[in-house]
Amino acid sequence: MNIGTAARQSGLPPKTIRYYEDIGLLTADRAANGYRDYSNEDVHRLRFVQRSRSLGFSVEECRQLLSLYTDRDRASADVKAIATEKLGEIDRKIAELTGLREMLGHLVENCHGDARPDCPIIDGLSGRSRDH
Amino acid sequence: MNIGTAARQSGLPPKTIRYYEDIGLLTADRAANGYRDYSNEDVHRLRFVQRSRSLGFSVEECRQLLSLYTDRDRASADVKAIATEKLGEIDRKIAELTGLREMLGHLVENCHGDARPDCPIIDGLSGRSRDH
DNA sequence: TATAGGGGTTCCAGCCACTGGAAGCTCAAG
DNA sequence: CTTGAGCTTCCAGTGGCTGGAACCCCTATA
Structure with a gap:
């Protein structure tokens, strides 16, 4: 799925999603045409970050939470x-x-x-x- | 009085005072040696800004308040x-x-x-x- | 098939309100 | 005369985006 769709589903503007990729918070695959390609799991993570940010966590804290989110054994x-x-x-x-x-x-x-x-x-x- | 003294009396760091001058919020005279020279009235204004900022006013709001402060007839x-x-x-x-x-x-x-x-x-x- | 539009891409600059640091000047004390 | 504190300017970075330019890609319609 393209960035616009991922944006709509996660509640984050495309610009912000690109920014998050820039700072290495969340990376996406690339399609053959160079477009970013998001899976459903990617959208889950984006939404996770969106919620965490809106609850007042800083981006760095989101990075920690995201690794805790991904680590099934923590x-x-x-x-x-x-x-x-x-x-x-x-x-x-x-x-x-x-x-x-x-x-x-x-x-x-x-x-x-x-x-x-x-x-x-x-x-x-x-x-x-x-x-x- | 030099910037350090004005800083101590107003509760603002010298860096911040220079920044305020940079953005045209508060200007100071200059002594012969090029140092900024603050009067007591300057310090009043600095403290006024310091208090306003600490009460949550933005710098632009401080600019407005400062002109209202200076204007004895408003x-x-x-x-x-x-x-x-x-x-x-x-x-x-x-x-x-x-x-x-x-x-x-x-x-x-x-x-x-x-x-x-x-x-x-x-x-x-x-x-x-x-x-x- | 040309074209118009609505995507997408990169990169650069700006927002706010400072803050840190470098390089160089001035001044008072020992 | 030297030392050290304090002053000067200027440049760059902070956080978390956001706007805009210039360009590419894809689909629909005339």
């Missing part, structure tokens, strides 16, 4: 270790964003938002007020 | 509009991450994480199971 603990680490990162990211949200929300709440120039948001950003 | 509503938009983005980001966290958390919980090869995480990523 221990599930190996996979769990990566996923757990990622979970921690997501939690940290959420906490950080929640902190930001609170701080920025404060500033926005206190700004009357009219035609007058005085603005607690600008004051907050410039460090002139300590009202949080 | 309406606070202009600032509030940008900040409110940013607040929405942060909320969307938090919601997205929370969704991810839930999905990945599910997969991790269901994985026994021992020496056996069968692994719900891998299965989930490859789309072989529908147990969420």
Whole structure:
């Protein structure tokens, strides 16, 4: 199957699939005309990467997961270790964003938002007020 | 004051300050020896950018905020509009991450994480199971 | 059979926001 | 006078694509 079909079935744009091949993440066979030729198993792997990426794994982590995916004998603990680490990162990211949200929300709440120039948001950003 | 001092007082690395000058965000005077020369007001602006960046504003947004910061006559509503938009983005980001966290958390919980090869995480990523 | 289109191919450049490193200059202390 | 820290510029790389140019291939239709 051509790259366009593989793209549609995996949910990844053709450009991205070529990029993944470029960096050696996933290679494909070539047909006689030079076109990339994807098997169903290739599409499985592409979709696997697509899902992993959309769950926040980096491309390098996808490379690891993919080798764990391919290795039928690896221990599930190996996979769990990566996923757990990622979970921690997501939690940290959420906490950080929640902190930001609170701080920025404060500033926005206190700004009357009219035609007058005085603005607690600008004051907050410039460090002139300590009202949080 | 030299760039190193300005860096220490603003919380931005010298490299970053030079980069900001490169892209025309913040310019500095030059001393006779060619060194960049920062005033206290320059440091205020640097710190303003530092805070804005750490609150999740992009460099382009910082450029806008900076001109609003400098313009003593602008309406606070202009600032509030940008900040409110940013607040929405942060909320969307938090919601997205929370969704991810839930999905990945599910997969991790269901994985026994021992020496056996069968692994719900891998299965989930490859789309072989529908147990969420 | 010519042609038009919608694939596919490669390669180069750009995005964002820095960051590292090389090569060379200036300055203050010992 | 030398040493070392700090400053200068410029070039290249990061991650993960994405856009675009220039070209090839395949199928359908006039």
